[in-house]
Amino acid sequence: MPNTTILRAEGLSKQFYGFAAVQNVNLQVNEGTIHALVGPNGAGKTTCFNLLSKFITPTSGEVYFQNQPITHLQPADIARLGMVRSFQISATFSQMTLLENVRVGLQRQAGLATQFWRSTRALDRLNDEAMQFLELVGLASQARRAAASLPYGHKRALELATTLAMNPKLMLLDEPTQGLGHEDVQQVTELIRRVARGRTVLMVEHNMSVISSICDRVTVMQRGQVLAEGSYDEVSRNPEVIAAYMGEAEEELAL
Numbered sequence: 001m002p003n004t005t006i007l008r009a010e011g012l013s014k015q016f017y018g019f020a021a022v023q024n025v026n027l028q029v030n031e032g033t034i035h036a037l038v039g040p041n042g043a044g045k046t047t048c049f050n051l052l053s054k055f056i057t058p059t060s061g062e063v064y065f066q067n068q069p070i071t072h073l074q075p076a077d078i079a080r081l082g083m084v085r086s087f088q089i090s091a092t093f094s095q096m097t098l099l100e101n102v103r104v105g106l107q108r109q110a111g112l113a114t115q116f117w118r119s120t121r122a123l124d125r126l127n128d129e130a131m132q133f134l135e136l137v138g139l140a141s142q143a144r145r146a147a148a149s150l151p152y153g154h155k156r157a158l159e160l161a162t163t164l165a166m167n168p169k170l171m172l173l174d175e176p177t178q179g180l181g182h183e184d185v186q187q188v189t190e191l192i193r194r195v196a197r198g199r200t201v202l203m204v205e206h207n208m209s210v211i212s213s214i215c216d217r218v219t220v221m222q223r224g225q226v227l228a229e230g231s232y233d234e235v236s237r238n239p240e241v242i243a244a245y246m247g248e249a250e251e252e253l254a255l
């Protein structure tokens, strides 16, 4: 199958008070892949991710989604195009049930986000669909539970279900396994693999065993620039990448 680019950055740069956090980054994410953005601390991953997901505006450069320039669109507009950044735990509605949380994702997707006044019966029609997403992430049996009472790992699964409810073509995940214990890391990794079928995923991730097990392509950043790109095997053998991680994460690369 030929590679189709779903997301492309050209000459992306971001300066903070004269400091170049991201410098002239060119990046392509191919449709149907799981793509990781990695690099040592302070490499510019988060800034780059925020630029790509339109949380911040670049100093220069362009971002294209499905060949359409999106550099000057708002995150809500790009979400409607099919590029959705995962809801963070802080964005889950803790007093609402899991089902209600996923329903909010469905409402956003349908452009009903502000219509909380809609009749309960009208919203109930969304329940069947919401349940399907909860099933996909293994939370269907807890649908009526309050989100606040979920263990941390399950909250991450709920975030994924809510994100999926927005029907993303491209999902942007910001450190999806951060703060999870070993078992939860494995479960969330499997979950990402499962929900990535038929979609594209771009994620910032530190955990090299997660990256090696599910990512098709890895972009390594250092000092605001792209240092290397390729499969995990390729980049993890690259002497420049190894040198960049020296003293910080040698043990992570030595798998």
Ligand SMILES: Nc1ncnc2c1ncn2[C@@H]1O[C@H](COP(=O)(O)OP(=O)(O)OP(=O)(O)O)[C@@H](O)[C@H]1O
Residues within 6 Å of the ligand: 016, 019, 020, 021, 039, 040, 041, 042, 043, 044, 045, 046, 047, 048
């Ligand atoms: N809002 C900001 N104002 C000033 N400097 C910033 C800002 N955001 C990031 N930086 C700087 O830009 C550089 C890159 O930061 P960024 O958070 O993108 O790196 P990172 O690779 O995500 O690092 P980490 O893995 O530690 O999260 C750092 O030196 C950081 O201090």
